[in-house]
Amino acid sequence: MRLVSKLTLALFAVTCVLLAVDAWLRVEAELQFFRDDRALDHRRIGHALAHAAVGVRKSDGPAAAHKFIREANGREEELTITWLCDADSTEPLPPPVAACSELERLAPLSELTKIARDAHGTRRHFTFLPVVDGDARFGVIAVSEPTTDEERYAASVLRSSARSAVLTVVAFALVSFLLGVVLVGRPTGRLMQKARAVGRGEFDPPIRLRQRTRDELGALADEMNTMAAQLRDANERLTAESSARVDAIEQLRHADRLTTVGQLASGIAHELGTPLNVVELRASMIAAGDTDGPASREAARAIVDASDQMTRIIRQLMAFARRRTLERAAVDVSEVAGQVREMVAPLAAARGVSVVVRAPGVATADADGLELQQALTNLVMNAVQASPDGGEVEVDVAVVAQSASPPATSDATEWVRVRVRDDGQGIAPEHLAKVFDPFFTTKDVGQGTGLGLSIAYGIVQDHGGWTTVHSAPGEGTVFEIFVPTRPST
Ligand SMILES: Nc1ncnc2c1ncn2[C@@H]1O[C@H](COP(=O)(O)OP(=O)(O)OP(=O)(O)O)[C@@H](O)[C@H]1O
Ligand SMILES: [Mg+2]
Missing domain, CATH: 3.30.565.10 (Histidine kinase-like ATPase, C-terminal domain)
Structure with missing residues (x-):
């Protein structure tokens, strides 16, 4: 994988993680704010009702107070108010009201909010409030509301966070890719081309990166130019030395061939003796007029053969002695x-x-x-x-x-x-x-x-x-x- 793609991918992954964490924290904070706000509403409504219920209880007894709460409950669609437990009721309590001592054994119920599922399995936000009059405590009422609003709100916060996160990530990835191509991809591509050219023995021209800033890639390009110049010098020296060496070897071999020719010369001179004698003898015969027509032709042929033999020997020796590539x-x-x-x-x-x-x-x-x-x-x-x-x-x-x-x-x-x-x-x-x-x-x-x-x-x-x-x-x-x-x- 190319460096630019790797960098872009790494930045993309890091940005995704950061934005996900940021979105989660934002949703959490918004939800907390939402819940606190709702709990405050619950407490306001609960305290008002509890206060009224205490009055009813004092005047008409616990059953009337319970009835008052039940009736108040029917007026709100989403909001549910329940008399959860009664402290000192002597009369039988209508379900779901229980004795507080029994309930509080399971959990402290005063001034508490929590999210739990109700009997129908619906997630609700509960706020528990004590029903008090001075120091006297008559029981606990629960104000509850389904969490549907909260979930809807969370989903909308999440959606808007996700939208902005996606936009940010895409913009970030695009910018980092373009920067990567311009600042890293192109210069490294040119450095690679230069390295390949040097490998092929093409040392010029020196590489010039477009960006003028003195970054690491610029420094690397300078080093490559210096290296290429040194290699070119070394190469030229090597070529000159090896051609001088080849010349020296060729001269030595040529000298050796001449020595050999010298050593062979006496033998060859002897070898030439026989055909030379033939030439001399036959030529003298022709010159003296001792030969008639056919004999002259025969003598001339012998002279030609002898000359051919001498030419062959001398040519061979010359070919051996001459310089060549x-x-x-x-x-x-x-x-x-x-x-x-x-x-x-x-x-x-x-x-x-x-x-x-x-x-x-x-x-x-x-x-x-x-x-x-x-x-x-x-x-x-x-x-x-x-x-x-x-x-x-x-x-x-x-x-x-x-x-x-x-x-x-x-x-x-x-x-x-x-x-x-x-x-x-x-x-x-x-x-x-x-x-x-x-x-x-x-x-x-x-x-x-x-x-x-x-x-x-x-x-x-x-x-x-x-x-x-x-x-x-x-x-x-x-x-x-x-x-x-x-x-x-
Ligand atoms: N066939 C051979 N038998 C015995 N000794 C040999 C033989 N060939 C080479 N040598 C030995 O090796 C030496 C080196 O041989 P080389 O051909 O290099 O040089 P050279 O014959 O002495 O001189 P040049 O070849 O220049 O006339 C010779 O001097 C000789 O002692
Ligand atoms: Mg020898």
């Missing part, structure tokens, strides 16, 4: 492994090491192909460098179903796993925990920067995956990377 796509990791093998093979061959790729089929990952190629190249280069002459580096690509391991951030359940295994010297246990640290290297100065593995680790982590290493001295080394598969669309 990251792009995730469906990448066949088996193909990437093949490209890596092709790039590293000349260097490996120069060291007497063979690189074998085992990829049973297409293994599609959600990845940046060139980044993945860089990570894999670093692993394969390390394996080649660690392998003995005549060794074999095995690159195994597979799709595996398993849950993620730390520090993976993807919640994928299916992964492309690339396992790079060599039968080299292995890694010493004390080095194993450090191999992924930037600048950790066991190679001689100028031989390695110590960045290769940390960059491979970072690239795999950027893809939401993870990297593992298993190695023991003399038993070779196995590196594994896991990147999420890409569901086929």
Whole structure:
């Protein structure tokens, strides 16, 4: 329920209770006043009649006095006067007159008013008066009247109280609702909008509440503006820092790629040797005029093939070395492994090491192909460098179903796993925990920067995956990377 509705309802309930209590007290007071007034009338009439009855009793006896009262009774419609009890009557008393001693045993009857039901069950207002002459007491008369008037009066007072109470409550509820909407509802609505906007990262413009008074909501709006400004500054700092960090990482990766290209260069230069020889030989044959028409065409074709081969090698190397922006796509990791093998093979061959790729089929990952190629190249280069002459580096690509391991951030359940295994010297246990640290290297100065593995680790982590290493001295080394598969669309 909204705050304004709650406040209105609470005020409504409190007002209702207060007005009900007030109406009840007013009705009570009015009724008391009504009863007192009526009792006064009863006493006036009763005393006059009692006085007259005493005179009759003295002159004509109790029976005549009782008769006098009965006759006086008949003159009034609503008002009833009854000789209730007689003090010293020696003659039999006509009902309902009884001996006072008997009645007063039950309740003192002189100068008393009360509301009770009569023999017919009608509620009446009774006033009891002693019939006295000096010190002599002759009995008690009761003056009574039905309470119908009183009830009618009470009902009319109640009605008018209820009418004014309802009007007051409605007016009060309306005013409190309108005030609630203007003073609380609208400002809190705007504060909520502002909070949502800040949550979405929209820090401007600052919120300005319409009322200029310095109340709590105004203070809250000021605090929110300050908070939004601080968040905006922090956000800008964070964006700048993270873009600087991304730039730094990209520069580092680029530098690492150039280093790799440098390391691969000698092998590639060797690789280019064969097609260059072909070009040179065939071109010299054509130039010397040693070839006739068909032979010239054959030589030209050989030159074209050799040039294609060289172009492919150089293009691959240039693509590997160039700067680029990251792009995730469906990448066949088996193909990437093949490209890596092709790039590293000349260097490996120069060291007497063979690189074998085992990829049973297409293994599609959600990845940046060139980044993945860089990570894999670093692993394969390390394996080649660690392998003995005549060794074999095995690159195994597979799709595996398993849950993620730390520090993976993807919640994928299916992964492309690339396992790079060599039968080299292995890694010493004390080095194993450090191999992924930037600048950790066991190679001689100028031989390695110590960045290769940390960059491979970072690239795999950027893809939401993870990297593992298993190695023991003399038993070779196995590196594994896991990147999420890409569901086929
Ligand atoms: N396959 C492996 N066999 C044995 N040791 C390895 C292997 N791969 C990595 N290492 C060890 O981990 C260290 C760190 O490797 P990393 O690739 O990060 O740097 P590097 O190879 O020394 O230098 P760079 O990669 O810049 O040429 C290596 O110096 C080496 O001691
Ligand atoms: Mg390395």
